[in-house]
Amino acid sequence: MDPLRSTPQACLVADVGGTNARLGWTRDGRDVQQVVSYRCADFVSLADILLHYADAVAVQHAGLRLRDAVVAIAGYLDQDRLVNANLPWDVSVALTTEAAGLGSLALINDFGAVAHAIPGVPRHALVSLAPPRQDQGLQVPALVLGPGTGLGAALCLDQTGAAVLLSEAGHAALAANNEKECDVLSILSKRWQHVDSERVLSGPGLMNLAEALCGLAGESPCYERPEHVVSAARAGDAIAQETLEIFCGWLGSQVANLALTLGARDVYLAGGVTTHIAPFLHAGHFRQRYAGTFIAGRVPPPVWRIEHGQLGLVGAASYWHAHRGLRSKTAVKDDA
Known part of the structure; x- marks a missing residue:
């Protein structure tokens, strides 16, 4: 053929x-x-x-x-x-x-x-999550990732989009960064021997996170789908709001870890989940955790959320x- x-x-x-x-x-x-x-x-x-x-x-x-x-x-x-x-x-x-x-x-x-599509995305279709000092257009290698059914991640290696490096970042082990995340991982590790990143940082992972937080609060899970968690958070539900805050913060750390590991000069967030939780991503927890990972004078690459269907x-x-x-x-x- x-x-x-x-x-x-x-x-x-x-x-x-x-x-x-x-x-x-x-x-x-x-x-x-x-x-x-x-x-x-x-x-x-x-x-x-x-x-x-x-x-x-x-x-x-x-x-x-x-x-x-x-x-x-x-x-x-x-x-x-x-x-x-x-x-x-x-x-x-x-x-x-x-x-x-x-x-x-x-x-x-x-x-x-x-x-492959990133070089063709117009700059007006990008929303800044971690702003650059000056937008210089696409900088490669560019990390492209996003939570959806799983957690996808790839590198765009050139300005044309012809060269792409895929990864299995979504299946790498998820690392906790604070006491609450350790508690969540402790619960999830009783269900799965290997708790990979997409057990939390994905659409289904958002449900796993919400259920774990309900358990820690001594309450029965009451959300049936990820969009129900988002709707409840917008309506002021405390556990749903905590779920989105932890999700966004954890995602910020994971994005920073991948950017450091892969030497990314630009970061682009895609995937359906990022669109649905956009107000929570922009609320600050993502940016704080992302920027906080770059220490000792390291400058974090800009992060863009893509609005392109x-x-x-x-x-x-x-x-x-x-x-x-x-x-x-x-x-x-x-x-x-």
Whole structure:
């Protein structure tokens, strides 16, 4: 199979999650057109989604052939098979390519796609969390991370977004920084032998944190979903507010640790959770813990929160633009 060929007129790009898939197409690897969203459960396979969209585009644009496809998707490739527990169907790269009528198909890690997209994000779409002395534009290496279903993290290594380094930072052990965090870790360690960062710093992790704090307060958990914790905090619920404060502070320390470890010169926060808890991120606990990690004269890199709804698609388009001249016998992939 020829994974990314330079001859097609345009490329189909997709950002596929466990519930929804967003699709579009690009000619130049920058502008993504005709973005639509589908429910994954309404289709029998990934190939079915890709073919359905390609047929719809062909009806509207006579002569346009979407022969390439780049799909940003959580998980990793084990030879030909995608390993992802959250999708409603199995994915084989070869069978999907054939069934969708494609000449090439690349599956890239979803957070790697976000890192590919960073150079194309306009500065007006960024909100400062830890302001720089002067905004000098994108500085590389740039750390891109964010809590969602898990805690994704990657490095954008160049100004074009072509070179990206993925990480498994979300699965590294979570370190406590104060007595309350030690108490939370003590509770979580009774459930999991290895308490990694995304056990707290993610959407599901927010629930774990809230439950632990309820236990420490001698109360029964009363939140069913992460958004319920956020709503309760906004309504003045004390434990919910404490949950968001600790979450933001802990995230600040984790971001600083990764920036120091990886030598990042810029930091960008993405992911759905950061959007939902934005007022709490800006309230101060994140910035205090983040800045407090840089001692002995070290200057913390600026931190930006991204307000952009199509990073996965833009990243997939950027990946195609950077790699479409490559030829190989196997599927191009980012190993997550």
